[in-house]
Amino acid sequence: MENSLASELARVQTMVRELEANMDRQDLLPPAAREICDELASRVDRSLRMARSWLPESPGSADGSPLGHDTAGTGNAVKDAHFKRRQARLYNLVKGVPSVRKQVRVTSVQDTAPMEDGFSWRKYGQKDILGAKYPRAYFRCTHRNTQSCHATKQVQRVDGDPLLFDVVYHGTHTCVQAANGRVDQLQQQPGHAAGQEQSSQLVLESGGLHAGFEPMSPLHFTSTPAGTDLGGGYPPLFSPTSLEWQVRSSHAAAGFGDGGMDVEHQYEELFSYPPESFQWEFQDLYAANYN
DNA sequence: GCAATTTGACCCTC
């Protein structure tokens, strides 16, 4: 019952996105209509999450997957096993290295860039991922060599929702860029000290988080100039004008990456019982997403 | 000419 409800909502969500994308592609979408589409998508998304919260645990299921991974139709146990292993690796990558995962929504397929996050990144690889429709792109900090900054991130378009990107950050920026702009902002957040770890970015990058109705401040994507394509036949990546951040994050350094906990549980755990140091962040994020 | 991206190959882990 709830399962079919979730499926239906997922279908509606996809249709809204497709409608929006198609109209956007043909310049048929006036601003007012775009707002309605955004709101509609956002509300369906919220309903979907509600529906999923009723479901019994089903990690890796078509609709229950936090990555939006669509295993429906594959019916392939081997693939599923690989997918689970991939998920496990995603969350357990390097023990002790902060890992923050986010989902970034853009408002149209034209705006298909994982947003500017204040750092400059250099792409160093791209891989087709088993069971995933779109390839995963690998970025490292531009200042890796000059300043020994070992922060990296992975960006991958979510299957079934071309407007949604998974962005996984690994490591902490130690470059000057981190010391200037980012930390200055961090210091404005209560309870946060300069130079705090990657988890702080959750606050910053979702600072403008809204339920997806309002454009955020202008963005540009320095690391991925025109011509970069994350695959799937979509246009080159340009500057998104409006983004919705769905902060469904994990923080390996906080102990959520270990212990065999499934991904869905990690999210629930994180939102329900966030580590003390992150509680205020998740209160804000939760409020932004669910109120 | 330099910097960034692309992409095939290699390495590591499971």
Place this chain on the structure above:
DNA sequence: GAGGGTCAAATTGC
């Protein structure tokens, strides 16, 4: 052996 992550030479764009 398969798959994910990284390297590095070739290519491209400014």
